Amino acid sequence: MNTNTNRKKVTTKVLKEKKATGEIISMLTAYDYTFAKIFDRAGIDILLVGDSAANVFSGFSTTLPITLEQMIYHAGAVVKASEKSMVVVDLPFGSYQVNENDAVYSAIRIVKESGANAVKMEGGEEITASVKKVVTTGIPVMGHLGLTPQSINQLGSYEVQATNQTAHDTLIKDALLLQEAGCFAIVLEKIPAKLAKEVTGKLSIPTIGIGAGNECDGQVLVMHDMLGLNPDFNPKFVRKYIDLNHLISEAVSQYIFDVTHKIFPDNSESY
Numbered sequence: 001m002n003t004n005t006n007r008k009k010v011t012t013k014v015l016k017e018k019k020a021t022g023e024i025i026s027m028l029t030a031y032d033y034t035f036a037k038i039f040d041r042a043g044i045d046i047l048l049v050g051d052s053a054a055n056v057f058s059g060f061s062t063t064l065p066i067t068l069e070q071m072i073y074h075a076g077a078v079v080k081a082s083e084k085s086m087v088v089v090d091l092p093f094g095s096y097q098v099n100e101n102d103a104v105y106s107a108i109r110i111v112k113e114s115g116a117n118a119v120k121m122e123g124g125e126e127i128t129a130s131v132k133k134v135v136t137t138g139i140p141v142m143g144h145l146g147l148t149p150q151s152i153n154q155l156g157s158y159e160v161q162a163t164n165q166t167a168h169d170t171l172i173k174d175a176l177l178l179q180e181a182g183c184f185a186i187v188l189e190k191i192p193a194k195l196a197k198e199v200t201g202k203l204s205i206p207t208i209g210i211g212a213g214n215e216c217d218g219q220v221l222v223m224h225d226m227l228g229l230n231p232d233f234n235p236k237f238v239r240k241y242i243d244l245n246h247l248i249s250e251a252v253s254q255y256i257f258d259v260t261h262k263i264f265p266d267n268s269e270s271y
């Protein structure tokens, strides 16, 4: 299905309008041209080139190893496929935490070399100076609070975040600071639905939830999770819309059978 003839290019302005009118924002990760093209034509608002590529594309157990160059490579492929969706790219671990200049340099490289529309950065108060500086250069920034996988060594686990009063209050404060610093949207990952609702109500910019309940201004999932590509990853917040793992293994088994029994190719598939 191609919905693109009827929709306009998604920009930060369009997202702001959606928040104002209560229209819910859809976001999915994408890391390559072929899937990004399918998602764009299906009408997804935002394609997130997540640093989760480190997990689902490269097989690392955390997002920490992926490099700026690798993010630019994935982003370039997604941008080529994207006609109407906005393309947001994660600044990878180590590319923006040292100082504001690093953040600006990394964000510029991503936008200049891939053609992406915006970057995403994890963290609260500690990154607001960098957010301000990146936004000043003309690059829109999406924030990311709650479970921030780049801090896994400090967090110690991928459990639900902000479950006590102090962390609850800090998250609200951080969300307001990110908004003030110029973020155009904030991802809220794995926090109680009640807190996500509260944050969403306090902000004039959209919140995009993942494991954060149904009261955010939008939702995001990792494509491999919602397409059922990994049978060993079944967290509560993921809804599998298709069991691609099963369908693909069946197709590949059939192909192996046909090849080994000389059923493929037949005459109609030969020159």
Ligand code: KIV
Pocket (backbone or CB within 6 Å): 029, 048, 049, 050, 051, 052, 053, 090, 187, 189, 210, 220, 221, 222
């Ligand atoms: O890297 C990623 O895929 C993300 C989403 C989980 C929001 O940051």
